[in-house]
Amino acid sequence: MRFYLDTANIDDIEKAAKLGIIEGVTTNPSLIAKEGMDFEEVIKTINTLVDGFVFAEVTALDPEEMVEEGLKLNELSDKMIIKLPCNWAGIQACKILSNKGVKVAVTLVFSANQALIAARAGAYFVAPFVGRLNDISQDGVGTLIKDIREIFMVNKIKTKIVAASLRNQMDVLNCAKAGVDVATIPYQTLLGLLNHPLTDAGLAKFMKDWDSMKNK
Ligand code: E4P
Numbered sequence: 486m487r488f489y490l491d492t493a494n495i496d497d498i499e500k501a502a503k504l505g506i507i508e509g510v511t512t513n514p515s516l517i518a519k520e521g522m523d524f525e526e527v528i529k530t531i532n533t534l535v536d537g538f539v540f541a542e543v544t545a546l547d548p549e550e551m552v553e554e555g556l557k558l559n560e561l562s563d564k565m566i567i568k569l570p571c572n573w574a575g576i577q578a579c580k581i582l583s584n585k586g587v588k589v590a591v592t593l594v595f596s597a598n599q600a601l602i603a604a605r606a607g608a609y610f611v612a613p614f615v616g617r618l619n620d621i622s623q624d625g626v627g628t629l630i631k632d633i634r635e636i637f638m639v640n641k642i643k644t645k646i647v648a649a650s651l652r653n654q655m656d657v658l659n660c661a662k663a664g665v666d667v668a669t670i671p672y673q674t675l676l677g678l679l680n681h682p683l684t685d686a687g688l689a690k691f692m693k694d695w696d697s698m699k700n701k
Pocket residue numbers: 491511512513612614616617649650651669
């Protein structure tokens with residue numbers, strides 16, 4: 486499983502890029518709006534900060550306009566992934582854009598059948614939302630992610646799974662165990678993955694012992 490950063494915050498992306506394990510950045514209209522900056526400028530800046538894929542979501546609701554917007558966003562770099570919502574308009578646009586060689590992520594996926602349809606429309610990625618299902622007392626990983634993984638394996642589907650809406654360490658761990666291709670996570674969640682009190686205590690002890698030897 487690879488790690489992408491789920492944010493449009495440039496400071497967080499700069500800091501995360503330095504950690505050396507982030508291989509892409511996902512955004513959505515809410516994340517872009519939160520930063521209060523020009524959409525294309527943000528996406529262009531993100532492209533300068535990471536080597537991997539940069540996900541940008543169309544805001545049109547009509548298939549033809551989605552295609553038009555997707556093609557325009559795709560011009561911003563050769564690392565673009567165009568996000569489309571998992572409804573029939575998005576599926577139609579996915580088929581057209583995929584046929585033109587544009588890499589599409591179908592987002593807002595909440596059922597395995599949605600993921601299968603997106604894959605059949607040529608999606609390069611599907612983005613199941615784990616946290617939002619957990620929020621309504623469903624099992625985002627235990628049912629949705631595992632079902633999608635099984636369907637893709639049984640049907641030899643190459644579409645990749647980018648698990649989204651991951652809120653905590655257990656979500657990330659469970660996604661890794663379930664075999665998703667990518668987990669996209671906020672910066673603070675990423676930082677938390679490496680924290681362990683025994684690591685901190687162990688390092689403090691090593692340093693204390695080292696200093697005491699030097700003082701002998
Ligand atoms: C991915 O880009 C998704 O839009 C994002 O992970 C959604 O996360 P949320 O459910 O925490 O808003």
